[in-house]
Amino acid sequence: xxxxxxxxxxxxxxxxxxxxxxxxxxxxxxxxxxxxxxxxxxxxxxxxxxxxxxxxxxxxxxxxxxxxxxxxxxxxxxxxxxxxxxxxxxxxxxxxxxxxxxxxxxxxxxxxxxxxxxxxxxxxxxxxxxxxxxxxxxxxxxx
Amino acid sequence: xxxxxxxxxxxxxxxxxxxxxxxxxxxxxxxxxxxxxxxxxxxxxxxxxxxxxxxxxxxxxxxxxxxxxxxxxxxxxxxxxxxxxxxxxxxxxxxxxxxxxxxxxxxxxxxxxxxxxxxxxxxxxxxxxxxxxxxxxxxxxxxx
Numbered sequence: 001x002x003x004x005x006x007x008x009x010x011x012x013x014x015x016x017x018x019x020x021x022x023x024x025x026x027x028x029x030x031x032x033x034x035x036x037x038x039x040x041x042x043x044x045x046x047x048x049x050x051x052x053x054x055x056x057x058x059x060x061x062x063x064x065x066x067x068x069x070x071x072x073x074x075x076x077x078x079x080x081x082x083x084x085x086x087x088x089x090x091x092x093x094x095x096x097x098x099x100x101x102x103x104x105x106x107x108x109x110x111x112x113x114x115x116x117x118x119x120x121x122x123x124x125x126x127x128x129x130x131x132x133x134x135x136x137x138x139x140x141x142x143x
Numbered sequence: 144x145x146x147x148x149x150x151x152x153x154x155x156x157x158x159x160x161x162x163x164x165x166x167x168x169x170x171x172x173x174x175x176x177x178x179x180x181x182x183x184x185x186x187x188x189x190x191x192x193x194x195x196x197x198x199x200x201x202x203x204x205x206x207x208x209x210x211x212x213x214x215x216x217x218x219x220x221x222x223x224x225x226x227x228x229x230x231x232x233x234x235x236x237x238x239x240x241x242x243x244x245x246x247x248x249x250x251x252x253x254x255x256x257x258x259x260x261x262x263x264x265x266x267x268x269x270x271x272x273x274x275x276x277x278x279x280x281x282x283x284x285x286x287x
Contacts, residue, residue, distance in 0.1 A: 084200065
């Protein structure tokens with residue numbers, strides 16, 4: 001079980017511990033099965049290249065889930081991921097690492113709870129940001 | 144054989160028209176498949192009753208197959224994902240019955256380098272068996 005993060009621990013500007021994933025083609029098959037996303041650009045190299053892609057590419061939503069996993073690993077069991085928004089800006093290819101990371105932007109207490117705003121992104125092997133986005137989490141306070 | 148212009152017209156006609164509701168009976172196996180698909184441990188997402196709890200990104204897959212099903216029927220079309228927004232309100236656990244309300248909220252058309260391009264915004268609301276809103280997901284698909 002990951003360590004519990006508390007609202008008091010949050011310092012705006014601090015980094016979120018990265019999460020690195022290297023999905024292979026089998027992982028894409030598993031994602032297609034779980035999500036119902038059978039777009040051939042994710043499993044048929046010839047089809048993908050005919051559509052001006054470099055080859056089979058990783059499902060954007062799978063990479064978005066990796067960002068979600070980075071956040072839930074970081075906030076611990078009592079934290080809640082309330083909002084996640086990402087824009088797909090580039091391609092990730094199977095067999096290459098996707099590095100998910102982020103930074104704390106702001107913290108504030110309002111009627112929704114102890115909110116922490118994040119800037120998040122995923123990078124490919126070349127350091128290009130393939131997903132960029134934001135997230136909001138709610139964290140507990142210490143007793 | 145339908146072509147891309149027919150699909151484009153059909154998509155535009157459906158803007159604002161709700162898709163028939165989709166019902167999911169969420170069981171442990173469905174959540175386990177999702178956890179395996181994202182490379183997550185299934186021990187972390189279990190409550191004290193032994194039920195699996197869905198990670199907060201789980202709603203991203205709900206209704207997604209219906210969203211792109213018709214678009215996939217035209218092999219010449221390229222379908223890319225533009226963006227995803229997820230608002231999560233309540234947890235989803237095995238045993239829940241979820242009803243998905245999906246609608247195309249906006250369609251924009253633009254002439255791109257590769258020809259006519261459609262930008263399609265979808266909104267997907269998810270309610271549980273108590274009719275409580277568990278999540279709202281907004282997706283942008285780009286097709287050309």
